[in-house]
Amino acid sequence: MDLTDAVVRHLQARRLRSGDGLVLFDGRGGEYTARLETLSKRHARVLIEDFIPREAEAPVAVTILQGISKGERMDYAVQKATELGVARVVPVVTERCMVRLDAERWARKQRHWQAVAVAACEQCGRNRIPPVDPPCSLDQALQKVAGQHGVIFDTEGDRSARDLVPGAELATLIGPEGGLAPGEIETVSAMGWQRLRLGPRILRSDTAPVAALAVIQTVIGDLG
Incomplete structure (x- = not known):
């Protein structure tokens, strides 16, 4: 899975490297564990591993x-x-x-x-x-x-x-x-x-x- 430019910049700021694990979310609830396959100046690709139905929303x-x-x-x-x-x-x-x-x-x-x-x-x-x-x-x-x-x-x-x-x-x-x-x-x-x-x-x-x-x-x- 290829990531957007904004996420690529975020990963670079975090100084991640190929092989590192990370957590992704699409804004609709839950999150995905993933593995960073490649990261260059303008491109990043990850392997999605699993979906976790975690929620962090307030009750009100x-x-x-x-x-x-x-x-x-x-x-x-x-x-x-x-x-x-x-x-x-x-x-x-x-x-x-x-x-x-x-x-x-x-x-x-x-x-x-x-x-x-x-x-x-x-x-x-x-x-x-x-x-x-x-x-x-x-x-x-x-x-x-x-x-x-x-x-x-x-x-x-x-x-x-x-x-x-x-x-x-x-x-x-x-x-x-x-x-x-x-x-x-x-x-x-x-x-x-x-x-x-x-x-x-x-x-x-x-x-x-x-x-x-x-x-x-x-x-x-x-x-x-």
């Missing part, structure tokens, strides 16, 4: 509606969310979002963020790749998670994270650098989303999804 499927931040902050948010078991990332152009691009450049951004998620799966041992959706408005994002239990972490929240409701699907909204506008918080509150207090400190846009997912996975997921 969390969708993050992530307000888009500038530069590496968004990359970091996608990477760490993937490592912490996020099921889906929806980049959202919120009211205070500082990034404004045309459709073509948004498409390039979406492909880049999806590649970040793939690389994070390779690093952390996940074998199902969480999709990163094309950027959209908050209204469009909320339509995508209609029917899911929603939570928003807010310094003025009136409930504790211990009050998280267990369930198979959950959505949370994270603001960009400037945070969420009051009207956006009111919108999700009116939809019945829980406003949970995550301490008295305001977290950065790339710290907030990490903290939120860590709390969710500890209280109702598989970190506890």
Whole structure:
């Protein structure tokens, strides 16, 4: 079996040699043990040996509606969310979002963020790749998670994270650098989303999804 250019570069970075064993996955669950037959600058071929039906997904499927931040902050948010078991990332152009691009450049951004998620799966041992959706408005994002239990972490929240409701699907909204506008918080509150207090400190846009997912996975997921 011949491998893609991206995988070839990954193997070269890992300094693997012909004859070494490795584990492959196709993003749809389970993984394959394999043996590296040849590796050159632009080509790699492996022998598939066995399929292992291992799963590494969290028991709660969390969708993050992530307000888009500038530069590496968004990359970091996608990477760490993937490592912490996020099921889906929806980049959202919120009211205070500082990034404004045309459709073509948004498409390039979406492909880049999806590649970040793939690389994070390779690093952390996940074998199902969480999709990163094309950027959209908050209204469009909320339509995508209609029917899911929603939570928003807010310094003025009136409930504790211990009050998280267990369930198979959950959505949370994270603001960009400037945070969420009051009207956006009111919108999700009116939809019945829980406003949970995550301490008295305001977290950065790339710290907030990490903290939120860590709390969710500890209280109702598989970190506890």
